[in-house]
Amino acid sequence: MNRLLFGDNLPWLRDRSAFPDESVDLVYLDPPFNSNAEYNVLFREESGSVSQAQFHAFTDTWHWVDAEKTYRDFLKTCPIVEAVTIMEGYHAFLRTSPMMAYLAMMAPRLAELRRVLKPTGSLYLHCDPTASHYLKMLLDAIFGLTNFRNEIVWRRSHPKGHAFTRFARNHDVILAFAKNAEHVTWNPSYVPHDPERAAQQYALQEAGRPYQLTSLLNPNTNRPNLTYAFLGVTKVWRWTKERMMEEYKKGRVVMPPGGKIPRYKRYLDEQEGIPVDDFWADIEFATGQERLSYPTQKPLALLDRIIKASSKEGDVVLDPFCGCGTTIASAERLKRRWIGIDITYLAINLIKRRLDSTFGSGKAQFVEHGQPGDLAGAQRLAELDRFQFQQWALNLVNALPIKGGEGKGADRGVDGLLYFYESKDERRKILVQVKSGAVKRGDVATLLGDVGNQKAVAGILITLDEPTAAMRKEAVEAGRYTSALWRKKDYPKIQLLTIDGILDATERIDTPPLEDPFSKAPKAETSEQVIMPLAAEAPKRYRKGKDNE
Secondary structure, three states: OOEEEEOOHHHHHHOOOOOOOOOEEEEEEOOOOOOOOOHHHHHOOOOOOOOOOOOOOOOOOOOHHHHHHHHHHHHHHOOOHHHHHHHHHHHHHHOOOHHHHHHHHHHHHHHHHHHHEEEEEEEEEEEOOOOHHHHHHHHHHHHOHHHEEEEEEEEEEEEEOOOOOOOOEEEEEEEEEEOOOOOOOOOOOEEOOOHHHHHHHOOEEEOOEEEEEEOOEOOOOOOHHHEEEEOOEEEEEOOOHHHHHHHHHOOOEEOOOOOOOOEEEEEHHHOOOEEOOOEEOOOOOOOHHHOOOOOOOOOHHHHHHHHHHHOOOOOEEEEOOOOOOHHHHHHHHOOOEEEEEEOOHHHHHHHHHHHHHHHOOOOOOOEEEOOOOOHHHHHHHHHHOHHHHHHHHHHHOOOEEHHHHOOOOOOOOOOEEEEEEEEOOEEEEEEEEEEOOOOOHHHHHHHHHHHHHOOOOEEEEEEOOOOOHHHHHHHHHOOEEEOOOOOOOEEEOEEEEEHHHHHOOOOOOOOOOOOOOOOOOOOOOOHHHHHOOOOOOOOOOOOOOHHHO
16 A cells, blocks of 8 residues: 655664565655755854754755764664765764765665665665765665666756856756666666657668668677678677578668678667667756646656656555655556655645645545644644644645745744635635644634735634633634525634544534535646645545554
8 A cells, every 4th residue: 555654764764564674666765955055065064053953844954963873873783884884984084064964864764775675676866966976885885886777867957056157057866776786677768769860860761661770790899609701791790690690581681782791770660769878858847837836846757767667567666755746646647556755744745735636636545654643642743843733733624834834924823724616716715723832812813813814704723722711702703704605604704623623523624615616627737736726625534543643
């Protein structure tokens, strides 16, 4: 069963019940990295106290204060001697720089990823040139030098930085390694021939079939068993003499007019295309309808190529830093099983919406793990990270995180939005606010004021603590609003919901239906659909139980 896991990927990967040895066919990872920083900052020594890193949606700087214990534990527990040796060497050179912290955080994760790969499996690590050389040597140590497959250069469509003091940066690096290069799953990839170039290369014609004459010589000149005379010419040939005679009788081996060496007729219509090499300039950066406003989003075409090349239908694809879910979306539509892990609930929420938007609500089947399943779990999440708690609580009612997860600020404390339709051209909004701390009567008044200021029709306040009697009284006194479309039924202007009540299904939002009644057919995936999908009636999507433990 497909799985979506919330939390730090290292504890998940170390859990043998969740990830047994040799249980994954393909790993793609695009780990966070502060590639926007100036190059010298990455190697500068840190001074003074460093605050604990907060792993929010787009935070990608790791500090030595967080990584040192991970590094020490790796030296003590990693069974791969070469990996320990190279990490000690890195530490002697990089000391306690952010780059060293980054590598210290990556090393145990890469070791676990190798463990979970099947003998036929592959790993693709996406990075930028600032760190690729360090990661390449680390992967050499963990996977073994003979299992290196490719250093793929992906040329993005938009240069990274201006060319005032240097050449513009315009590529990422993807490092491909096999668990065992002798047994790795591999499906050759091709791109279509360019018509103009093909017309030049296959300029000869036979019965309307374009063809070209290609070499039959062996690039290895030291092959005694393939050295013989053919049509009066002695050379080191590509094929055995028997194979050459077979092709000659078919009319495929010919001596060109005025030529001195036989050549082979290669027909254009028999070619699958041009083999894909390790320089990918034909895949554009995610733009237009595909773009989700996620800073590190990769295009679907990129993941499609990787997944098609290194897995089969039904294989398990793992993305331990799944972000906005491009790997998951690609694996789902290519009929692979998948596992995604992310430490931010904003990402988990976005992935779920993306799957619903792309494949239809509830069509992509998966289970979720790592989320709170009861009030105690919700309280622990709130204590650990209030921002993550907020994103999780919004998803309980399928509310859209406001401003893509920017949090507090200009939104005046409003955390999420719900939408419903009064007519084909009139969409109304409901504000959602989440409170993880103590609540008071004034919170109701503030939300009611925001409803008026933002021209919404209603507000929903989700609280971790039980609302006071005064709050409930004020919510009732706020009155109700009437839907002109939905049988002229009225609904509460301000509604109070508790986390405990939502989880126990004793409380639910009271709003007009939130799906679009005017939609006549499923729509193609668009940016607006992914970022601002119409929320389904909540909390029916949330499944309480062991799947969420």
